[in-house]
Amino acid sequence: MRYPTFFEIVEITSTTSVGHSLWLKPNRAWPTQPVPGQFAMVWLPRPPKGYDLSVCSAIPMSIAGWDDGNVRITVKDLGLTSKALLACSPGDELGLIGPLGVGFSLDCKQPLLMGGGVGAPPLLYLAQMFAAKGIEPITLLGGASVSEIFHPHEFPGTVDIATDDGSAGHCGRVTELLEKYVPSRLYTCGPEPMLVSGLNWAVANSVPAELCLERYMACGVGLCGVCSLDEQLVCQDGPVFSSDDLINSAEFGRIAREAGGSVHVVQP
Numbered sequence: 001m002r003y004p005t006f007f008e009i010v011e012i013t014s015t016t017s018v019g020h021s022l023w024l025k026p027n028r029a030w031p032t033q034p035v036p037g038q039f040a041m042v043w044l045p046r047p048p049k050g051y052d053l054s055v056c057s058a059i060p061m062s063i064a065g066w067d068d069g070n071v072r073i074t075v076k077d078l079g080l081t082s083k084a085l086l087a088c089s090p091g092d093e094l095g096l097i098g099p100l101g102v103g104f105s106l107d108c109k110q111p112l113l114m115g116g117g118v119g120a121p122p123l124l125y126l127a128q129m130f131a132a133k134g135i136e137p138i139t140l141l142g143g144a145s146v147s148e149i150f151h152p153h154e155f156p157g158t159v160d161i162a163t164d165d166g167s168a169g170h171c172g173r174v175t176e177l178l179e180k181y182v183p184s185r186l187y188t189c190g191p192e193p194m195l196v197s198g199l200n201w202a203v204a205n206s207v208p209a210e211l212c213l214e215r216y217m218a219c220g221v222g223l224c225g226v227c228s229l230d231e232q233l234v235c236q237d238g239p240v241f242s243s244d245d246l247i248n249s250a251e252f253g254r255i256a257r258e259a260g261g262s263v264h265v266v267q268p
């Protein structure tokens with residue numbers, strides 16, 4: 001839905017360094033339940049105390065949960081706008097345009113989910129949707145240390161953890177856990193180098209994969225072109241792409257665009 005809806009923050013949960021979850025009640029319900037992987041453009045109609053209007057631009061946020069029309073987003077403190085969102089309290093109002101983009105498919109009997117960083121919230125919603133269909137997902141969660149692992153106790157099914165410093169689970173990259181499993185599909189979201197490793201593993205093992213890209217977005221609705229990837233727009237044709245879509249991409253894992261369209265090289 002491309003016109004704004006205003007939501008009241010009704011509850012703030014899971015307040016850890018990996019993200020605060022804001023449960024939002026709409027003043028006018030979205031006509032359809034979002035698909036996991038879809039996102040919303042979220043903005044503050046007015047700045048919280050101590051902030052100025054510069055924090056009121058819309059930023060993309062994955063849908064992290066849904067409860068009878070109420071929407072969950074999970075915000076990590078990454079910069080000024082996210083800090084301002086984290087300064088909000090129950091009763092404050094946010095604007096959302098959404099649900100936007102193409103989400104994950106749910107027609108899978110043995111799903112393997114892999115996430116890290118701000119890529120984990122959409123996988124939580126995906127895991128919950130699978131569980132609601134009676135399918136038990138396996139989820140791999142990675143982070144620099146145990147404090148960076150996204151709310152593992154909230155995921156239904158099996159959770160396998162990897163940390164760079166060995167403070168929880170396997171000591172090493174989350175992608176090193178992949179070889180333990182034989183799924184019917186890999187679902188992944190997180191930093192692009194992790195997605196590239198996931199894609200390479202999936203192709204080498206003939207496992208179909210769906211990858212959710214978190215590229216820079218300015219408008220979120222197909223107008224500005226900043227999120228372009230080859231000849232596609234991540235905000236409209238994605239953010240979820242299939243392994244077949246990405247395997248021959250000239251830009252995935254190589255170059256990305258930032259504010260204003262400036263191009264930078266994706267660090268491996």
Ligand SMILES: Cc1cc2nc3c(=O)[nH]c(=O)nc-3n(C[C@H](O)[C@H](O)[C@H](O)COP(=O)(O)OP(=O)(O)OC[C@H]3O[C@@H](n4cnc5c(N)ncnc54)[C@H](O)[C@@H]3O)c2cc1C
Nearest residue numbers: 059060061062074075076079080081082118214215216217
């Ligand atoms: C589809 C999608 C889903 C996302 N879901 C979540 C989520 O569930 N939770 C969460 O905490 N974050 C999520 N993000 C990232 C979030 O949008 C950015 O972290 C946020 O915009 C940072 O803004 P800032 O002003 O706080 O930080 P800044 O200081 O402006 O930037 C901090 C970091 O965020 C990136 N960033 C800044 N603006 C954008 C933008 N408009 N689009 C994409 N990246 C940006 C920058 O490249 C930088 O790495 C998502 C991004 C995308 C594209």
Ligand code: FES
Nearest residue numbers: 220222224225235
């Ligand atoms: S963010 Fe503007 S076209 Fe995708």
